[in-house]
Amino acid sequence: MRRTRALIGVAVAIMSDPSGRHWGYELTRRSGVRSGVLYPILSRILAQGWLTDGWEDPGTTGGRPPRRYYELTDAGKRELGALLVAARSDARFRDLNLGFAR
Amino acid sequence: MTDLLHGSAWWVLPVALLSLGAGFGFLPGFLLRLLVLLYPDDDPRRRELVAELYVLGRMERIEWVFQQLETALFEGVSARVEQRRNRRHDGRADESGDEAAGRRVPSEADETEETRRRTFVAVAASIASGAVVRDPDSGFWVPDPVLASAPAWIGVTHVRELEAAGRAFRALDSHYGCGFSGSALVVQLARGQQMLCASSSDPVKRRLQAALADLHNLAGWASFRNGRIDRAHDHFGRALELARQAAT
Numbered sequence: 546m547r548r549t550r551a552l553i554g555v556a557v558a559i560m561s562d563p564s565g566r567h568w569g570y571e572l573t574r575r576s577g578v579r580s581g582v583l584y585p586i587l588s589r590i591l592a593q594g595w596l597t598d599g600w601e602d603p604g605t606t607g608g609r610p611p612r613r614y615y616e617l618t619d620a621g622k623r624e625l626g627a628l629l630v631a632a633r634s635d636a637r638f639r640d641l642n643l644g645f646a647r
Numbered sequence: 648m649t650d651l652l653h654g655s656a657w658w659v660l661p662v663a664l665l666s667l668g669a670g671f672g673f674l675p676g677f678l679l680r681l682l683v684l685l686y687p688d689d690d691p692r693r694r695e696l697v698a699e700l701y702v703l704g705r706m707e708r709i710e711w712v713f714q715q716l717e718t719a720l721f722e723g724v725s726a727r728v729e730q731r732r733n734r735r736h737d738g739r740a741d742e743s744g745d746e747a748a749g750r751r752v753p754s755e756a757d758e759t760e761e762t763r764r765r766t767f768v769a770v771a772a773s774i775a776s777g778a779v780v781r782d783p784d785s786g787f788w789v790p791d792p793v794l795a796s797a798p799a800w801i802g803v804t805h806v807r808e809l810e811a812a813g814r815a816f817r818a819l820d821s822h823y824g825c826g827f828s829g830s831a832l833v834v835q836l837a838r839g840q841q842m843l844c845a846s847s848s849d850p851v852k853r854r855l856q857a858a859l860a861d862l863h864n865l866a867g868w869a870s871f872r873n874g875r876i877d878r879a880h881d882h883f884g885r886a887l888e889l890a891r892q893a894a895t
Contacts, residue, residue, distance in 0.1 A: 570699045570711065581717030584692065588722075592841040594885060597892065598691075610698035613691060619884050 546589060546628075551578045553632045553641055555586050556625045559596075559615075563622050566614040587615060595621030675708040676700060682715050685723035687730045687799050689846040692722065730799040800846040801855065809839050809858040816865050832866045853893045860889035 546552065558576035559567055569587070573580045590596045597618055601611035617625070632638045679700055683693040696715050703711055812835045839859040847855065867882035 568699065568702075569695060570703065573714075579717070580711075580714045581721055584718050585722055588844050591844045592837075594836075594840045594843075597888070600694075609701040610694065612698040612702065613695040618888060620881055623881075 546593065548628065548632065548635070550638065550641070551576075551582045552586055553629070553638050554578045555583060555590075556628050556632075557641065559617060560622075560625050560629060563617050566616055568612055568614055572615075590621070590625075591615070593621075593624070594618060595624050675712045679712045679715055682712070682719040683723070685719040685727065687723075687727050687846060689800055690723070690726055691846060692718075692726075726799045733799065801842050801851060802847070803851055803854065805842060805845075806851060806855045806858055809835065809842070809855065809862070813858060813861045813865060816862075832862065832869060836862055836866060853895075856889045856893035860886040860893060863889065 554576040555572060555578055558572050561575070569580065569584065572578070572587075573583050576583065578586070587596065591598060595618055596615045598613055598615050600613055603611045606612075632641070676697070679697055683696050686693050696718065700708055700711055816832060816835075836859070839855065839862060842855055843852070843859065863882045863886035867879045867886060870876075870879035870882055
């Protein structure tokens with residue numbers, strides 16, 4: 546997968562909580578990537594098997610429509626982690642906060 | 648002038664309230680539902696984008712709707728175009744089905760061992776490129792009607808192709824006892840993963856997850872035999888994960 550600022554931004558946002566559930570809007574806010582770019586990236590990461598998706602239980606949403614969530618797979622943790630480690634040595638991403646990618 | 652203003656001012660307040668109500672009330676949801684119509688009928692993004700709207704504050708909703716204009720135009724329209732292209736391709740593949748079945752791989756009875764080995768390589772290469780799939784009815788290798796690109800929507804036929812690929816890999820491995828092409832499996836795995844992103848009914852998705860788990864299991868053993876233990880571990884882990892999802 547081509548390493549772009551948007552992909553690195555999304556990877557940082559997802560890897561900041563590797564065992565949690567992630568939502569589209571929350572990821573746009575945390576990654577600073579607009580949704581028109583975020584969703585195609587999520588599709589590609591899903592296609593790689595680095596994320597799985599699911600839907601909220603309608604019984605727990607209090608009447609609003611259930612949202613789609615994304616969770617990292619074990620392979621995703623490893624691959625995105627490696628991506629961030631590689632990004633740390635890439636001058637293009639120096640201004641991004643990649644401190645936790647160890 | 649003052650009389651004119653006084654005379655006409657009575658409707659300003661209700662119109663302003665109505666505009667505010669529309670702008671911060673039903674209008675964002677209404678517009679977003681129109682926008683997501685750009686996605687194919689069964690694309691999960693339709694539900695996803697609308698559902699996200701209702702966790703946002705009123706002020707953020709308008710911004711969200713405007714953002715989705717770009718998302719729907721680029722992602723939705725391209726998904727719809729791809730779906731249409733795949734449907735047209737499916738139609739052409741159906742029309743030329745008989746012809747396609749005629750271009751089968753020669754039967755084993757006619758082959759020498761050398762020919763068999765060449766056939767094995769050719770079949771593996773064809774599977775690797777996604778050019779052929781095993782037809783479960785005839786047992787022949789036939790051109791893949793969807794080629795190597797994953798469709799925007801999948802049905803049980805697509806999953807059967809993946810299941811057939813798994814059976815074929817297993818049969819080749821069992822018959823020749825020499826393993827199979829790792830790159831061939833990787834292509835099928837990548838395709839299966841892409842299919843996971845496509846729209847599908849829940850039973851189809853579960854069957855797809857099971858088929859993909861089977862392929863990962865095969866890939867795990869292939870990696871293990873090649874001494875790539877870490878890779879094998881990854882594949883077995885993914886197989887387990889998919890099998891669990893398929894069972895839920």
